[in-house]
Amino acid sequence: MIAPSARGRMLFVLLLCGVAAFALLSCAKKPIERATNIVQLDYPAELPVVRREHWGWTPGEQALPDHTINRITIHHGGEEFSAEKDVLKYLPGFQTWSREEKHWIDIPYHFIIDLKGNIYEARPINLPGDTNTSYDPTGHALMCVLGNYENHIISKDQLNAIIGLTAFLAKRFSVPVDSIRGHKDYAETLCPGKDLYRYLRDGTIVKAVSEKMER
Ligand SMILES: [Zn+2]
Structure with a gap:
């Protein structure tokens, strides 16, 4: 006892x-809280987009509430991008840099367009993007064309990719075509570079997007 x-x-x-x-x-x-509310987009056959899973995207911690897309904003990378660089290998590094160096939840843009005009998914579209400049990217669908178009010429394939993706997003999220703009329309920056911006300024992109949406 x-x-x-x-x-x-x-x-x-x-x-x-x-x-x-x-x-x-x-x-x-x-559990580590992960972004689970990822909106998957259904792209039409004529708009091939590389899904984020294809380049090894990993979900981050969910730290931002969803936003409602009401603008489409075009950026360039702003630095030289070598034609030999493998974009599928570049994107995971860009994601790691965004998280570790910038403390963003992901790559700041929703889509990346490469030198050949291939389109890649990046940050999920339902999560607002990020910026180093002074505007608030909430509500903006953000695409970034790799390379520097202050010094380089945007190619026809790249322009077609921008127009195709913009038309798809404008239709999908009911964005008025006058809300298709460049980064420099919102902040003090050269982005998206003068050779790309001229197609926004002269109405080429908006006109082509409107025609595509009507078809
Ligand atoms: Zn920009």
Whole structure:
């Protein structure tokens, strides 16, 4: 027979063990909160878009509420992008840099367009983007063309990709065509570079997008 005081001590120790085990288990089980509300878009056959899963995108911590798209804003990378660089390998590094260096939840843009005019998904469209400049990108669908179009010429394939993607987004999110703009329309920047911006300024992009949407 155990003396009452010894039994009390044993019960206390058991209770402590239980509390410790519970604490350990709940720590181990605590899930990292991930972005689960990812909106998947259904692209038409004539608009091939590389899905984010294809380049090894990983979900980040959900830190931003969803936004409603009411603008489409065009950017350039702003730095040289070598034609030899493998974009499928570049994008995971861009995602890591965005998270670790900038403390953003993801790549700041929703879509990336490469030198050949291929389109890649980046940040999920339902999450607002990020910027180094002074405008608030909430409500903006953001696309970024890799390369620097302050010094380089935008190609026909790239322009077609911009127009195709913009027309799709404008239709999908009911964005009025006068809300299709360049980064420099909102902030002090050269982005998206003068050779790309001229197609926004002279109405080429908006006209082509309107025609595509009517078809
Ligand atoms: Zn920009």
